[in-house]
Amino acid sequence: MKCSEFLKELTDYLDGVIDTRTKAELEEHLHWCHNCYVVCNTTQKTIEIYRDHQLVELPDDLRSRLRSAIVTKCEQHKHDCQEAHAADEKKEPGK
């Protein structure tokens, strides 16, 4: 297996969605290719470091402000729809 072939399979290998035979071939390659070993290892660490460190938080005060704005807009939309429906009914009763 060439390094370029190893790289193509790297995502599936790291995600554990690879058939047994390909997995064995990749691990055989990793056994003797130091560069691919390092790339594989540091790519795994890259994923972990982003998973472990939450870069974006939604503060509680902003969260409740956004939620109440969303609820108000939804209530308004519902009200508009009901009014439009009532107006249609008035124009063409029973339809």
Added chain:
Amino acid sequence: MEAIESKVGEPANDETKLVDAARSGDVGAFEQLVRRYDRNVFRIAQHITQNREDAEDVVQDAFLKAFQNLGQFQGQSKFYTWLVRIAVNEALMRLRRRRPERMVSIDEDVKTEDDSIPREIADWSPNPEQLYNQGELKEILQKTIQGLAPSFRTVFVLRDVEGLSTEETADALGLSVPAVKSRLLRARLQLRERLTKYFKRRNGDGQK
């Protein structure tokens, strides 16, 4: 992991009931769905737009659009995946407005793959996080992810930060599974390359 905690322990049928109630105009039921997913939507929006105000607007607009269009939600995909699709489109639209000089699209594909060929081959320090304090580390991670093209950043955030499956990511972005895998590989390799500059093993770290 906090990213998908909101979905843990929430039975699917409970969600179906909430969606059905919201579809028939129950704003209270919809508010429960907002509580369940607002943090996730905010994180995705902030990562894509890289702008706090835009992220706030995306959260409001995405939920409102979802409420207005619940009639079109067929239930073939999960409500969350459908919501993410709306949020990603809103976020990309805002990014386009801010960067009109650059075409920003989820279909965007960088022509060359040279940007993903590993050049920096150095193992990392055993405890890379301990090389920097929390503030510095956050800044490094933030700066590095910002450097990715939006189409790669979006795939990486949905898949590796928010924990969506490859299929869910494809569904949310309207991409094929191979396209998601290709972008994910390149995103991961580019981030790895850039982070290696900060985290590589230095003299005195101890040998393997």
